[in-house]
Structure formats: structure tokens, C-alpha cells
Amino acid sequence: MIKEASKKKCIFCGAKATTRDHVVPKCFFPTNNRFNLVTVPCCFKCNNGKSESDEHFRNFVVMKAGRNAADRWNDTVVRGIRKNRREFGRLIRSMQPVEVVSPSGLFLGRRMQVRFNAEPHDQGIRKITRGLFFHHFGRILPFDTSIDIGIVDTSNSSWSYGLSEIIPHLKANMLGDLKVFQYRFGNTIEDPDTSFWLYTF
Ligand SMILES: [Zn+2]
Secondary structure (H helix, E strand, O other): OOHHHHHOOOOOOOEOOOEEEEEEHHHOHHHOOOOOOOOOEEEEHHHHOOHHHHHHHHHHHHHHHHHHHHOOOOOOHHHHHHHHHHHHHHHHHHHEEEEEEEEOOOEEEEEEEOOOOOHHHHHHHHHHHHHHHHHOOOOOOOOOOOOOOOOOOOOOOOOOOOOOOOHHHHHHEEEEOOEEEEEEEEOOOOOOOOOOEEOOO
8 A cells, every 4th residue: 555645756856756657667678568567656857868778777687688588578679779779889889808717717718798887787776676665565765775786697506695595585576477577575574674676687
């Protein structure tokens, strides 16, 4: 149940809400898969001019998540990147060769990698987290709450190390179908503002 007062406030800055914002940017979902998407109250300023940063964030996730994510998105997103030449050019220019070395020090070859600029990614994750917190708990996450972000590489077999005790306590959910965006979450009884969110792209 969402409190009447919090309905009218932007969940990102506390200003008067005049519109609604998609928690996970619409551009993450193929056009035929845009149902079951969550929106939250948002002010004009926080909502305005965000489509470019949304696309930057999405492209980053596609490049990072690689082939599997592209397949799941039915290649719509990848085509979208190609169409957007400016963004694509920027990505190409940020590519650099890296040497891949196994954990035991064996040289595995070279591949191209996009230079990591974590800020658009972290900003996108923070917005999703604030949005889903509001959606599930019916109140705004206090603005002074810090959000710590970590990236888990699930291709590494020990990815769940340190998380195995938390994961069974989390609730699972997803937005859209095609498994475009799955997530798990939970908060602590002692301090309801302390929560844990695990997103799978
Ligand atoms: Zn705002």
C-alpha cells in the first residue's frame, strides 16, 4: 500500500512529482515486451533529459553482459545501438585490446574490451534501486541512504562466494518477460531501510 503523501513526491529528490518514471528504462525492453513495467512518481527535472543516459546505461549493460543478453533481447537492442551512430562511435573509440590471463597465469589470448566508465552504470543502478524500493516497500528510501554497488561476474564459478547465505532469503521477481530483467531483494527486520538487491541482466 502506497502512502498518500509519498505519492505526490518525486522519489529521487523529494520535489513535487508531476510525472511518472519507468524504474527500468523502457529502452531495455523490446517494443513487443513493454508490459508489466513499473513506474514511480517523479518530478519533471529528474525525468527530463534522461533518455540519453538511459541508452548509455543500456548499451553499457549489453556490451558488458555480452552475447547472452543480446540474444535475450532478440537483437533489438543491438540494432538500436548500431542505428545510434554517435553512441556506437563512442563505444568503438572506447574499445581497447586486453590480454586475457587465466587465474593461474596462463595467457589465453587478446580480445577487445570497452573501457569501463562506471558512472552511468552506477547511476542507473541507483535509480533502479530507489524505484524498486518504493515499489515494493511503499515509501521513499531516505535520501541520505548510501547505495553500495558491486558487479558479480557469474561466468566465474565462485561468483556466489560471500552471498550464499543471503541469496536463499531473497524474494525473486522480474519485469517484462523474456527474462530481460530479473532481480532478487530483501531487507532486514532490525533496520527496514537496509536492503539487498541482486539484479540479473
Ligand atoms: Zn526529482
